[in-house]
Amino acid sequence: TGYLAGTGRPTELCQTVENYYKAQDLWGIPIEKEALDFTEVVELDISTVKPSVAGPKRPQDRIDLDNLKTKWGQLLAAPAADGGFSKTESKTATVHVDSKGGVKDTIRHGSVLIAAITSCTNTSNPSVMLAAGLLAKKANALGLTVNPSVKTSLGPGSRVVTDYLNKTGLQAELDQLGFQTVGYGCTTCIGNSGPLDKGIEDVVKSEDIVAASVLSGNRNFEARVHQSIKANFLMSPPLVVAFAIAGTVNIDLATDALGKTPKGDSVYLKDIWPSGQEIEEAMNSSLRPDVFQRLYTGFSDQNPKWNEIQSSTGDVYEWDRESTYIQEPPFFDGFSPAPRDIVEVHGARPLAIFGDSVTTDHIS
Numbered sequence: 001t002g003y004l005a006g007t008g009r010p011t012e013l014c015q016t017v018e019n020y021y022k023a024q025d026l027w028g029i030p031i032e033k034e035a036l037d038f039t040e041v042v043e044l045d046i047s048t049v050k051p052s053v054a055g056p057k058r059p060q061d062r063i064d065l066d067n068l069k070t071k072w073g074q075l076l077a078a079p080a081a082d083g084g085f086s087k088t089e090s091k092t093a094t095v096h097v098d099s100k101g102g103v104k105d106t107i108r109h110g111s112v113l114i115a116a117i118t119s120c121t122n123t124s125n126p127s128v129m130l131a132a133g134l135l136a137k138k139a140n141a142l143g144l145t146v147n148p149s150v151k152t153s154l155g156p157g158s159r160v161v162t163d164y165l166n167k168t169g170l171q172a173e174l175d176q177l178g179f180q181t182v183g184y185g186c187t188t189c190i191g192n193s194g195p196l197d198k199g200i201e202d203v204v205k206s207e208d209i210v211a212a213s214v215l216s217g218n219r220n221f222e223a224r225v226h227q228s229i230k231a232n233f234l235m236s237p238p239l240v241v242a243f244a245i246a247g248t249v250n251i252d253l254a255t256d257a258l259g260k261t262p263k264g265d266s267v268y269l270k271d272i273w274p275s276g277q278e279i280e281e282a283m284n285s286s287l288r289p290d291v292f293q294r295l296y297t298g299f300s301d302q303n304p305k306w307n308e309i310q311s312s313t314g315d316v317y318e319w320d321r322e323s324t325y326i327q328e329p330p331f332f333d334g335f336s337p338a339p340r341d342i343v344e345v346h347g348a349r350p351l352a353i354f355g356d357s358v359t360t361d362h363i364s
Helices: 002-006 011-023 065-077 126-141 159-167 170-176 198-206 237-246 276-286 289-296
Strands: 052-054 062-064 092-097 103-108 112-117 151-154 212-215 231-234
Touching: 002 011, 052 065, 062 065, 092 198, 103 198, 112 237, 126 159, 126 170, 126 237, 126 276, 159 170, 159 276, 159 289, 212 237
Parallel strands: 112 151, 112 212, 212 231
Antiparallel strands: 052 062, 052 231, 092 103
């Protein structure tokens, strides 16, 4: 109920939730072990929990952050059947970033070309979003920058995120590193990253470079994020900012420098990682129930361009027989409350037979 109240839910709703859980004997944490009879008790040694990323091809492929550099070298050389890329030789190429005045940059296997703080999962967590902003603030103070070949973006899942980033002054810090808000909702994580700079994409294809993306989404199947980027790693928003600064996934952030100050001093992740106290202070100063109430009231009026799109009204969707995007499925033709007789199916053939771990992303 603390969460519900903190996000602007009505008092009567919070009280209803509390009453329900008390009636179910689920309110609070039992003090005595005998208070509840659990079907299974799972013990977790907190000391075994480590910062991690996932990739480069599946969300379940977790890699300890301090092992990423070693693992990347192994994956680069491993055959495709083992989740690798079959690259045994290093590759370096010079690119001209046309969208940034033709500035030169160097890319190689493992270079980060897309860094995106995306709407799915993580932007509902204020602590990691504010952590990303605080990390950006410290990076800016030390004069760190993002490589020109990295395409950066921020796609919050809610306007509340924009509100508390603006209130704390952290949106300006993210903007300075290139993480401007590009929209709300699904962006890079569903493939809506937009094109890479043409000069970069041409070199990636011609030199067959295994480039990388880093994003705070929850899907990283091949070609989902961008068809020219083969390695995609999922991570927290502050790590997205850190890897954008590093410009490569071929790095051990525990021991390798992210970059250098204008004076040439090395800067490490530990130098710019925000403390728990800093994050808590930012949350306390910016998160208020009235913000949620204000931004969620009249939500449909906040996007006039969307509202201007002509559409049908009513309780039932009006299907367009001329649409090439969506058509009414035939499963409910002749549907009635009384079940129809079961009939035999003749001449049916499978359209495709797949092995394990094949998703709709791979099929489409």
